[in-house]
Amino acid sequence: MVPKTARDLVAEHLQRWGLASFVQDARTVASELVTNAVQHAPYGVVGIAVKYADGELRIEVEDGSPDDPAIRQPDGEGERGRGLQLVQCLSDAWGFQRKAHGTKTTWCAFHAPSATGGGD
Ligand SMILES: Nc1ncnc2c1ncn2[C@@H]1O[C@H](COP(=O)(O)OP(=O)(O)O)[C@@H](O)[C@H]1O
Numbered sequence: 001m002v003p004k005t006a007r008d009l010v011a012e013h014l015q016r017w018g019l020a021s022f023v024q025d026a027r028t029v030a031s032e033l034v035t036n037a038v039q040h041a042p043y044g045v046v047g048i049a050v051k052y053a054d055g056e057l058r059i060e061v062e063d064g065s066p067d068d069p070a071i072r073q074p075d076g077e078g079e080r081g082r083g084l085q086l087v088q089c090l091s092d093a094w095g096f097q098r099k100a101h102g103t104k105t106t107w108c109a110f111h112a113p114s115a116t117g118g119g120d
């Protein structure tokens with residue numbers, strides 16, 4: 001899974017769900033989460049999920065790293081350490097969850113009520 005594949009997958013789902021206004025931000029956060037899994041986890045991305053239920057849009061990226069994602073405070077011109085800041089700013093909530101089989105999922109969520117009622 002490369003970041004572009006994730007961005008396109010997210011855009012495709014959101015269009016189908018009538019959530020076009022979220023496409024730009026959702027593509028950005030999906031790209032950052034997948035990039036992190038590729039860069040910081042030994043086996044990269046294990047899975048990606050895009051879910052929409054009860055007015056909440058959720059993007060989950062699973063990887064094989066035992067390390068926790070952590071917001072960094074890059075100084076000044078530093079180019080690294082801004083991905084999760086971006087995720088935190090653009091989404092309404094984010095976090096991570098360990099899985100029993102040793103992987104972890106980093107997720108973020110958007111409050112996304114739909115005029116049509118939404119759903120899957
Ligand atoms: N999926 C992940 N697995 C393990 N560590 C992660 C993961 N995502 C982020 N991190 C940790 O959180 C830090 C901050 O991530 P980020 O803000 O995207 O900055 P960057 O990727 O440029 O270092 C990373 O430097 C890394 O230490």
Ligand SMILES: [Mg+2]
Nearest residue numbers: 035036083084
């Ligand atoms: Mg990053």
